[in-house]
Amino acid sequence: MGEKRTNAKGIFFDVDDTLYDHLQPLREALRHVLGTGEDFPYEAVYHRFRYYSDKLSASHGAVNAAGAERDLQEMRIQRAKLALAEFGIAVTDGEAARIQEQYLERQFRISPFPGATELIGDLQAAGHVVGLITNGPAEHQMAKIKALALDAAIPSGHIFVSGAVGYDKPDPRLFARVNEQTGTDPSRCFYIGDSWRNDVIGALDAGWTAIWFNHRQVEPETEHQPQYTAGSYRELADLLLA
Template sequence: MIKAVFFDLDDTLYDQLLPFQLAVEHAKLNHVMTDRVMIEDIYKSIRRHSDRLWEHHVKGRMTLDQLRIERTTAAFADLGITVSEVEAKRLQQQYELEQSRLELRTGVDQLLEHLLSLGILIGVITNGPVEHQMNKIRALKLLTWVKDPFLYISDGIGKAKPDPSVFQYVQQQTMLEPDQMVYIGDAWHNDIAPSFQAGWTPIWLNARQQQPNPEDSHVKYLECQTIIELLPLLKRLKEAGAGCLL
Protein backbone atom coordinates (compact mmCIF):
# COMPACT_ATOMS: atom_id res chain seq x y z
CA MET A 1 0.00 0.00 0.00
CA ILE A 2 1.37 3.43 -0.88
CA LYS A 3 2.00 5.79 2.03
CA ALA A 4 3.74 8.71 0.33
CA VAL A 5 3.36 10.59 -2.95
CA PHE A 6 6.16 12.92 -4.02
CA PHE A 7 5.95 15.33 -6.94
CA ASP A 8 8.42 16.99 -9.24
CA LEU A 9 7.89 20.76 -9.28
CA ASP A 10 8.70 22.33 -12.65
CA ASP A 11 6.22 21.48 -15.41
CA THR A 12 4.51 18.97 -13.13
CA LEU A 13 2.65 20.94 -10.47
CA TYR A 14 2.47 23.97 -12.76
CA ASP A 15 2.60 24.42 -16.53
CA GLN A 16 6.07 25.78 -17.22
CA LEU A 17 5.20 26.65 -20.81
CA LEU A 18 2.90 29.56 -19.89
CA PRO A 19 5.48 31.66 -17.96
CA PHE A 20 8.03 30.83 -20.67
CA GLN A 21 5.71 32.06 -23.40
CA LEU A 22 5.05 35.29 -21.51
CA ALA A 23 8.79 35.71 -20.92
CA VAL A 24 9.52 35.35 -24.66
CA GLU A 25 6.92 38.01 -25.43
CA HIS A 26 8.08 40.44 -22.75
CA ALA A 27 11.74 39.89 -23.62
CA LYS A 28 10.83 41.03 -27.15
CA LEU A 29 12.02 37.84 -28.81
CA ASN A 30 8.85 37.47 -30.84
CA HIS A 31 10.75 38.70 -33.89
CA VAL A 32 12.61 35.36 -34.08
CA MET A 33 9.37 33.38 -34.33
CA THR A 34 7.99 32.08 -37.59
CA ASP A 35 5.00 29.95 -38.47
CA ARG A 36 7.34 26.96 -38.42
CA VAL A 37 8.79 27.68 -35.01
CA MET A 38 6.43 27.24 -32.09
CA ILE A 39 7.03 28.35 -28.50
CA GLU A 40 6.56 24.75 -27.36
CA ASP A 41 9.32 23.52 -29.69
CA ILE A 42 11.79 25.99 -28.18
CA TYR A 43 10.60 25.20 -24.68
CA LYS A 44 11.10 21.44 -25.19
CA SER A 45 14.56 22.07 -26.59
CA ILE A 46 15.48 24.25 -23.60
CA ARG A 47 14.31 21.53 -21.20
CA ARG A 48 16.38 18.94 -23.09
CA HIS A 49 19.52 21.07 -22.96
CA SER A 50 18.86 21.97 -19.34
CA ASP A 51 18.78 18.27 -18.38
CA ARG A 52 21.94 17.67 -20.41
CA LEU A 53 23.85 20.55 -18.83
CA TRP A 54 22.62 20.09 -15.26
CA GLU A 55 25.15 17.35 -14.55
CA HIS A 56 27.96 19.70 -15.61
CA HIS A 57 26.64 22.31 -13.18
CA VAL A 58 26.36 19.79 -10.34
CA LYS A 59 29.97 18.71 -10.92
CA GLY A 60 31.15 22.33 -10.84
CA ARG A 61 32.01 22.56 -14.53
CA MET A 62 29.73 25.53 -15.16
CA THR A 63 27.86 28.10 -13.14
CA LEU A 64 24.09 28.30 -13.06
CA ASP A 65 24.20 31.51 -15.09
CA GLN A 66 26.35 29.82 -17.72
CA LEU A 67 23.94 26.89 -17.84
CA ARG A 68 20.97 29.19 -18.39
CA ILE A 69 22.67 31.08 -21.20
CA GLU A 70 23.95 27.97 -22.96
CA ARG A 71 20.64 26.08 -22.74
CA THR A 72 18.84 29.04 -24.31
CA THR A 73 21.29 29.76 -27.12
CA ALA A 74 21.57 26.02 -27.89
CA ALA A 75 17.79 25.53 -27.93
CA PHE A 76 17.21 28.39 -30.36
CA ALA A 77 20.14 27.15 -32.47
CA ASP A 78 18.48 23.74 -32.74
CA LEU A 79 15.68 25.50 -34.61
CA GLY A 80 17.99 27.56 -36.82
CA ILE A 81 17.70 30.76 -34.79
CA THR A 82 20.63 32.79 -33.46
CA VAL A 83 20.08 34.36 -30.06
CA SER A 84 22.82 36.44 -28.44
CA GLU A 85 23.98 35.96 -24.85
CA VAL A 86 22.47 39.35 -24.04
CA GLU A 87 19.09 38.21 -25.36
CA ALA A 88 19.40 34.90 -23.49
CA LYS A 89 20.08 36.79 -20.23
CA ARG A 90 17.11 39.07 -20.87
CA LEU A 91 14.87 36.08 -21.46
CA GLN A 92 16.05 34.43 -18.22
CA GLN A 93 15.42 37.61 -16.22
CA GLN A 94 11.91 37.91 -17.63
CA TYR A 95 11.28 34.20 -17.07
CA GLU A 96 12.20 34.52 -13.39
CA LEU A 97 9.82 37.47 -13.10
CA GLU A 98 6.98 35.45 -14.61
CA GLN A 99 7.74 32.58 -12.23
CA SER A 100 6.84 34.84 -9.31
CA ARG A 101 3.26 34.78 -10.62
CA LEU A 102 2.86 31.03 -11.00
CA GLU A 103 -0.42 29.12 -10.66
CA LEU A 104 -0.96 25.42 -10.00
CA ARG A 105 -2.21 23.23 -12.81
CA THR A 106 -5.97 22.82 -12.78
CA GLY A 107 -6.97 20.17 -10.24
CA VAL A 108 -3.73 20.07 -8.24
CA ASP A 109 -5.24 21.67 -5.13
CA GLN A 110 -8.16 19.20 -5.11
CA LEU A 111 -5.76 16.28 -5.64
CA LEU A 112 -3.54 17.35 -2.73
CA GLU A 113 -6.55 17.85 -0.46
CA HIS A 114 -7.77 14.34 -1.31
CA LEU A 115 -4.37 12.78 -0.67
CA LEU A 116 -4.26 14.43 2.75
CA SER A 117 -7.75 13.09 3.52
CA LEU A 118 -6.45 9.59 2.74
CA GLY A 119 -3.60 10.04 5.19
CA ILE A 120 -0.94 9.99 2.46
CA LEU A 121 2.30 11.91 3.02
CA ILE A 122 2.88 14.54 0.33
CA GLY A 123 6.31 15.82 -0.69
CA VAL A 124 8.29 17.53 -3.44
CA ILE A 125 11.65 16.58 -4.98
CA THR A 126 13.10 19.17 -7.34
CA ASN A 127 16.44 20.20 -8.82
CA GLY A 128 17.74 23.73 -8.46
CA PRO A 129 18.98 26.42 -6.08
CA VAL A 130 17.13 26.36 -2.77
CA GLU A 131 15.86 29.95 -2.67
CA HIS A 132 14.94 29.95 -6.37
CA GLN A 133 12.82 26.82 -5.99
CA MET A 134 11.37 27.98 -2.68
CA ASN A 135 10.21 31.20 -4.35
CA LYS A 136 8.19 29.06 -6.77
CA ILE A 137 6.86 26.89 -3.96
CA ARG A 138 5.70 29.97 -2.08
CA ALA A 139 4.18 31.51 -5.22
CA LEU A 140 2.20 28.30 -5.77
CA LYS A 141 1.14 28.24 -2.08
CA LEU A 142 2.30 24.62 -1.86
CA LEU A 143 3.13 24.98 1.84
CA THR A 144 -0.61 24.70 2.41
CA TRP A 145 -0.29 20.97 1.72
CA VAL A 146 3.43 20.13 1.81
CA LYS A 147 5.28 20.50 5.09
CA ASP A 148 8.85 21.79 5.09
CA PRO A 149 10.56 18.50 6.10
CA PHE A 150 9.23 16.92 2.91
CA LEU A 151 10.55 19.56 0.49
CA TYR A 152 13.78 18.20 -1.04
CA ILE A 153 15.74 20.61 -3.25
CA SER A 154 18.92 19.34 -4.89
CA ASP A 155 21.21 22.17 -3.80
CA GLY A 156 19.95 21.74 -0.25
CA ILE A 157 20.61 18.01 0.01
CA GLY A 158 23.73 17.83 -2.15
CA LYS A 159 22.20 15.36 -4.57
CA ALA A 160 20.42 15.94 -7.88
CA LYS A 161 18.17 14.00 -10.20
CA PRO A 162 18.66 11.86 -12.25
CA ASP A 163 20.89 10.21 -9.65
CA PRO A 164 18.71 7.45 -8.09
CA SER A 165 20.42 8.14 -4.76
CA VAL A 166 18.17 11.22 -4.47
CA PHE A 167 15.15 8.95 -4.17
CA GLN A 168 16.97 6.53 -1.88
CA TYR A 169 17.89 9.45 0.40
CA VAL A 170 14.29 10.72 0.54
CA GLN A 171 12.95 7.23 1.20
CA GLN A 172 15.36 6.82 4.11
CA GLN A 173 14.33 10.19 5.53
CA THR A 174 10.65 9.19 5.49
CA MET A 175 11.46 5.80 7.08
CA LEU A 176 9.17 4.11 4.56
CA GLU A 177 9.88 1.25 2.16
CA PRO A 178 10.56 1.98 -1.55
CA ASP A 179 7.40 0.13 -2.63
CA GLN A 180 5.35 2.50 -0.45
CA MET A 181 6.61 5.51 -2.41
CA VAL A 182 5.16 7.05 -5.59
CA TYR A 183 6.87 9.74 -7.67
CA ILE A 184 5.02 11.90 -10.19
CA GLY A 185 7.00 13.87 -12.75
CA ASP A 186 7.05 15.12 -16.32
CA ALA A 187 10.62 14.24 -17.36
CA TRP A 188 11.54 10.71 -18.35
CA HIS A 189 15.27 11.15 -17.78
CA ASN A 190 15.08 13.05 -14.48
CA ASP A 191 11.91 11.66 -12.92
CA ILE A 192 10.62 8.36 -14.25
CA ALA A 193 13.71 6.24 -14.94
CA PRO A 194 15.65 7.09 -11.73
CA SER A 195 12.66 6.77 -9.39
CA PHE A 196 11.99 3.30 -10.83
CA GLN A 197 15.65 2.39 -10.35
CA ALA A 198 15.29 3.39 -6.70
CA GLY A 199 12.36 0.98 -6.28
CA TRP A 200 9.59 3.60 -6.31
CA THR A 201 6.39 3.48 -8.39
CA PRO A 202 6.72 6.19 -11.08
CA ILE A 203 3.77 7.97 -12.67
CA TRP A 204 4.63 9.92 -15.80
CA LEU A 205 2.58 13.11 -16.18
CA ASN A 206 3.23 13.19 -19.90
CA ALA A 207 1.26 16.29 -20.87
CA ARG A 208 3.50 16.96 -23.88
CA GLN A 209 3.21 13.39 -25.20
CA GLN A 210 6.91 12.65 -25.22
CA GLN A 211 8.49 9.25 -25.78
CA PRO A 212 10.46 7.20 -23.24
CA ASN A 213 14.15 6.57 -23.76
CA PRO A 214 14.43 3.37 -25.89
CA GLU A 215 17.36 2.27 -23.73
CA ASP A 216 15.06 2.16 -20.70
CA SER A 217 12.71 -0.56 -21.95
CA HIS A 218 13.00 -2.31 -18.56
CA VAL A 219 11.47 0.68 -16.73
CA LYS A 220 7.89 0.10 -15.58
CA TYR A 221 5.64 3.06 -14.97
CA LEU A 222 2.10 4.38 -15.08
CA GLU A 223 1.21 7.26 -17.38
CA CYS A 224 -1.36 10.03 -17.67
CA GLN A 225 -1.63 13.33 -19.51
CA THR A 226 -3.58 15.44 -17.01
CA ILE A 227 -3.79 15.98 -13.26
CA ILE A 228 -7.41 14.83 -13.38
CA GLU A 229 -6.26 11.37 -14.49
CA LEU A 230 -3.91 11.04 -11.51
CA LEU A 231 -6.46 10.54 -8.76
CA PRO A 232 -7.95 7.27 -10.09
CA LEU A 233 -4.43 5.85 -10.51
CA LEU A 234 -3.45 6.83 -6.98
CA LYS A 235 -6.68 5.46 -5.53
CA ARG A 236 -6.05 2.10 -7.18
CA LEU A 237 -2.50 2.03 -5.85
CA LYS A 238 -3.71 2.98 -2.38
CA GLU A 239 -6.33 0.22 -2.35
CA ALA A 240 -4.39 -2.57 -4.02
CA GLY A 241 -0.80 -2.02 -2.94
CA ALA A 242 2.17 -0.24 -4.53
CA GLY A 243 3.54 -1.73 -7.69
CA CYS A 244 0.56 -3.94 -8.40
CA LEU A 245 -0.37 -2.04 -11.56
CA LEU A 246 3.11 -2.16 -13.04
Protein backbone atom coordinates in the same frame (compact mmCIF):
# COMPACT_ATOMS: atom_id res chain seq x y z
CA MET B 1 16.85 11.68 11.94
CA GLY B 2 13.97 10.61 9.70
CA GLU B 3 10.39 9.79 10.51
CA LYS B 4 9.48 6.34 11.83
CA ARG B 5 9.10 3.94 8.91
CA THR B 6 5.48 3.12 8.14
CA ASN B 7 3.52 1.04 5.62
CA ALA B 8 1.99 4.15 4.08
CA LYS B 9 2.64 4.86 0.44
CA GLY B 10 4.99 7.71 -0.34
CA ILE B 11 3.67 9.86 -3.19
CA PHE B 12 5.98 12.65 -4.30
CA PHE B 13 5.55 15.22 -7.05
CA ASP B 14 7.98 17.15 -9.19
CA VAL B 15 7.21 20.89 -9.31
CA ASP B 16 8.17 22.52 -12.64
CA ASP B 17 5.71 21.58 -15.41
CA THR B 18 4.19 18.93 -13.19
CA LEU B 19 2.30 21.07 -10.69
CA TYR B 20 2.02 24.18 -12.86
CA ASP B 21 2.48 25.26 -16.49
CA HIS B 22 6.22 25.90 -16.77
CA LEU B 23 5.87 26.85 -20.44
CA GLN B 24 3.99 30.09 -19.72
CA PRO B 25 6.94 32.07 -18.25
CA LEU B 26 9.23 30.94 -21.09
CA ARG B 27 6.66 31.93 -23.71
CA GLU B 28 6.38 35.40 -22.21
CA ALA B 29 10.17 35.75 -21.93
CA LEU B 30 10.70 34.85 -25.60
CA ARG B 31 8.01 37.29 -26.67
CA HIS B 32 9.59 40.05 -24.61
CA VAL B 33 13.21 39.53 -25.74
CA LEU B 34 12.86 38.15 -29.28
CA GLY B 35 9.46 39.48 -30.29
CA THR B 36 8.16 36.02 -31.21
CA GLY B 37 4.55 35.84 -32.39
CA GLU B 38 1.54 33.60 -31.95
CA ASP B 39 2.71 31.09 -34.57
CA PHE B 40 6.07 30.46 -32.88
CA PRO B 41 6.54 26.77 -31.82
CA TYR B 42 6.71 27.57 -28.10
CA GLU B 43 5.89 24.07 -26.86
CA ALA B 44 8.51 22.41 -29.07
CA VAL B 45 11.14 24.96 -28.01
CA TYR B 46 10.18 24.44 -24.37
CA HIS B 47 10.69 20.69 -24.69
CA ARG B 48 14.23 21.18 -26.05
CA PHE B 49 14.90 23.90 -23.47
CA ARG B 50 14.10 21.42 -20.71
CA TYR B 51 16.09 18.68 -22.46
CA TYR B 52 19.25 20.79 -22.50
CA SER B 53 18.61 22.01 -18.96
CA ASP B 54 18.52 18.41 -17.70
CA LYS B 55 21.46 17.29 -19.87
CA LEU B 56 23.76 20.17 -18.95
CA SER B 57 22.84 19.93 -15.27
CA ALA B 58 23.59 16.20 -15.24
CA SER B 59 27.00 16.74 -16.85
CA HIS B 60 27.88 19.24 -14.12
CA GLY B 61 26.69 17.07 -11.24
CA ALA B 62 25.68 19.72 -8.70
CA VAL B 63 24.76 22.84 -10.62
CA ASN B 64 22.02 23.75 -8.12
CA ALA B 65 24.21 23.51 -5.03
CA ALA B 66 25.20 26.57 -3.01
CA GLY B 67 28.38 28.07 -4.43
CA ALA B 68 27.68 26.96 -8.00
CA GLU B 69 25.85 30.13 -9.04
CA ARG B 70 28.27 30.96 -11.86
CA ASP B 71 27.98 27.46 -13.33
CA LEU B 72 24.21 27.62 -12.99
CA GLN B 73 24.04 30.88 -14.93
CA GLU B 74 26.28 29.48 -17.66
CA MET B 75 24.05 26.40 -17.94
CA ARG B 76 20.99 28.64 -18.25
CA ILE B 77 22.59 30.66 -21.05
CA GLN B 78 23.71 27.58 -22.94
CA ARG B 79 20.33 25.81 -22.71
CA ALA B 80 18.60 28.78 -24.35
CA LYS B 81 21.21 29.03 -27.11
CA LEU B 82 21.17 25.29 -27.84
CA ALA B 83 17.38 24.97 -27.79
CA LEU B 84 16.76 27.97 -30.03
CA ALA B 85 19.53 26.93 -32.44
CA GLU B 86 17.51 23.79 -33.25
CA PHE B 87 14.81 26.10 -34.62
CA GLY B 88 17.20 28.20 -36.67
CA ILE B 89 17.47 31.05 -34.18
CA ALA B 90 20.94 32.17 -33.14
CA VAL B 91 21.08 34.27 -29.98
CA THR B 92 24.06 35.89 -28.30
CA ASP B 93 25.10 35.24 -24.73
CA GLY B 94 23.59 38.61 -23.85
CA GLU B 95 20.25 37.80 -25.46
CA ALA B 96 20.20 34.38 -23.77
CA ALA B 97 20.92 36.06 -20.43
CA ARG B 98 18.03 38.49 -21.00
CA ILE B 99 15.71 35.60 -21.85
CA GLN B 100 16.75 33.95 -18.58
CA GLU B 101 16.19 37.17 -16.63
CA GLN B 102 12.67 37.60 -18.01
CA TYR B 103 11.95 33.89 -17.56
CA LEU B 104 12.91 34.03 -13.88
CA GLU B 105 10.90 37.19 -13.27
CA ARG B 106 7.75 35.52 -14.60
CA GLN B 107 8.16 32.21 -12.75
CA PHE B 108 6.42 33.48 -9.64
CA ARG B 109 3.20 34.51 -11.43
CA ILE B 110 1.95 30.95 -11.41
CA SER B 111 -0.95 28.83 -10.22
CA PRO B 112 -1.34 25.04 -9.92
CA PHE B 113 -2.80 22.95 -12.71
CA PRO B 114 -6.53 22.37 -12.16
CA GLY B 115 -6.98 19.45 -9.80
CA ALA B 116 -3.40 19.43 -8.46
CA THR B 117 -4.05 20.90 -5.01
CA GLU B 118 -7.22 18.87 -4.62
CA LEU B 119 -5.39 15.62 -5.44
CA ILE B 120 -2.69 16.36 -2.89
CA GLY B 121 -5.35 16.92 -0.23
CA ASP B 122 -7.20 13.73 -1.17
CA LEU B 123 -4.00 11.68 -0.99
CA GLN B 124 -3.16 13.11 2.42
CA ALA B 125 -6.69 12.39 3.63
CA ALA B 126 -6.22 8.79 2.48
CA GLY B 127 -3.23 8.50 4.82
CA HIS B 128 -0.38 8.66 2.33
CA VAL B 129 2.92 10.51 2.81
CA VAL B 130 2.77 13.27 0.21
CA GLY B 131 5.65 15.54 -0.72
CA LEU B 132 7.69 17.34 -3.35
CA ILE B 133 11.09 16.64 -4.89
CA THR B 134 12.40 19.38 -7.16
CA ASN B 135 15.69 20.38 -8.74
CA GLY B 136 16.93 23.93 -8.36
CA PRO B 137 18.48 26.42 -5.96
CA ALA B 138 16.78 26.19 -2.58
CA GLU B 139 15.57 29.78 -2.26
CA HIS B 140 14.34 29.96 -5.85
CA GLN B 141 12.36 26.72 -5.75
CA MET B 142 10.86 27.50 -2.35
CA ALA B 143 9.65 30.85 -3.70
CA LYS B 144 7.77 28.98 -6.44
CA ILE B 145 6.36 26.49 -3.95
CA LYS B 146 5.09 29.41 -1.87
CA ALA B 147 3.65 31.10 -4.98
CA LEU B 148 1.68 27.89 -5.56
CA ALA B 149 0.57 27.93 -1.88
CA LEU B 150 1.94 24.41 -1.52
CA ASP B 151 4.06 25.32 1.50
CA ALA B 152 0.78 25.52 3.41
CA ALA B 153 -0.49 22.20 2.04
CA ILE B 154 2.63 20.05 2.45
CA PRO B 155 4.75 19.72 5.63
CA SER B 156 8.20 21.29 5.30
CA GLY B 157 9.76 17.93 6.16
CA HIS B 158 8.22 16.47 3.01
CA ILE B 159 9.64 19.12 0.65
CA PHE B 160 13.03 18.31 -0.88
CA VAL B 161 14.89 20.85 -3.03
CA SER B 162 18.06 19.54 -4.62
CA GLY B 163 20.03 22.70 -3.92
CA ALA B 164 19.42 22.22 -0.20
CA VAL B 165 19.89 18.44 -0.13
CA GLY B 166 23.11 18.45 -2.14
CA TYR B 167 22.06 15.97 -4.85
CA ASP B 168 20.20 16.71 -8.08
CA LYS B 169 17.71 14.40 -9.76
CA PRO B 170 18.24 11.86 -11.28
CA ASP B 171 20.84 10.95 -8.62
CA PRO B 172 19.41 8.00 -6.64
CA ARG B 173 20.95 9.47 -3.48
CA LEU B 174 18.35 12.22 -3.54
CA PHE B 175 15.52 9.68 -3.55
CA ALA B 176 17.29 7.65 -0.86
CA ARG B 177 17.50 10.79 1.31
CA VAL B 178 13.76 11.27 0.87
CA ASN B 179 13.11 7.70 2.03
CA GLU B 180 15.41 8.17 5.01
CA GLN B 181 13.85 11.46 6.08
CA THR B 182 10.22 10.45 5.60
CA GLY B 183 10.41 6.85 6.81
CA THR B 184 9.12 5.51 3.51
CA ASP B 185 10.20 2.43 1.61
CA PRO B 186 11.31 2.68 -2.06
CA SER B 187 9.08 -0.26 -3.01
CA ARG B 188 6.03 1.70 -1.82
CA CYS B 189 7.00 5.09 -3.24
CA PHE B 190 5.60 6.77 -6.33
CA TYR B 191 7.15 9.71 -8.14
CA ILE B 192 5.18 11.88 -10.56
CA GLY B 193 7.09 14.11 -12.95
CA ASP B 194 7.29 15.34 -16.53
CA SER B 195 11.05 15.05 -17.12
CA TRP B 196 12.14 11.78 -18.71
CA ARG B 197 15.76 12.09 -17.59
CA ASN B 198 15.22 13.49 -14.11
CA ASP B 199 11.88 12.05 -13.07
CA VAL B 200 11.32 8.76 -14.90
CA ILE B 201 14.92 7.53 -14.95
CA GLY B 202 15.61 8.99 -11.51
CA ALA B 203 12.67 7.22 -9.89
CA LEU B 204 13.32 3.91 -11.64
CA ASP B 205 17.01 3.89 -10.71
CA ALA B 206 16.02 4.54 -7.08
CA GLY B 207 13.67 1.55 -7.02
CA TRP B 208 10.54 3.73 -6.98
CA THR B 209 7.40 3.48 -9.11
CA ALA B 210 7.60 6.08 -11.87
CA ILE B 211 4.52 7.88 -13.14
CA TRP B 212 5.42 9.92 -16.21
CA PHE B 213 3.25 13.04 -16.33
CA ASN B 214 3.41 13.36 -20.11
CA HIS B 215 0.83 16.09 -20.54
CA ARG B 216 2.78 17.52 -23.50
CA GLN B 217 2.67 14.20 -25.36
CA VAL B 218 6.39 13.94 -26.12
CA GLU B 219 8.35 10.82 -27.04
CA PRO B 220 10.46 8.80 -24.56
CA GLU B 221 14.19 9.51 -24.73
CA THR B 222 15.46 6.02 -23.81
CA GLU B 223 14.24 2.45 -23.48
CA HIS B 224 13.30 2.89 -19.80
CA GLN B 225 9.74 1.85 -18.96
CA PRO B 226 7.78 3.92 -16.43
CA GLN B 227 5.16 1.83 -14.67
CA TYR B 228 2.44 4.36 -15.51
CA THR B 229 1.87 7.34 -17.78
CA ALA B 230 -0.74 10.05 -17.23
CA GLY B 231 -1.62 13.14 -19.21
CA SER B 232 -3.92 14.96 -16.79
CA TYR B 233 -4.75 15.29 -13.12
CA ARG B 234 -7.94 13.35 -13.71
CA GLU B 235 -5.82 10.41 -14.89
CA LEU B 236 -3.43 10.84 -11.97
CA ALA B 237 -6.33 10.79 -9.52
CA ASP B 238 -7.70 7.61 -11.09
CA LEU B 239 -4.28 5.96 -10.68
CA LEU B 240 -3.39 7.15 -7.21
CA LEU B 241 -6.78 7.03 -5.50
CA ALA B 242 -7.87 3.66 -6.90
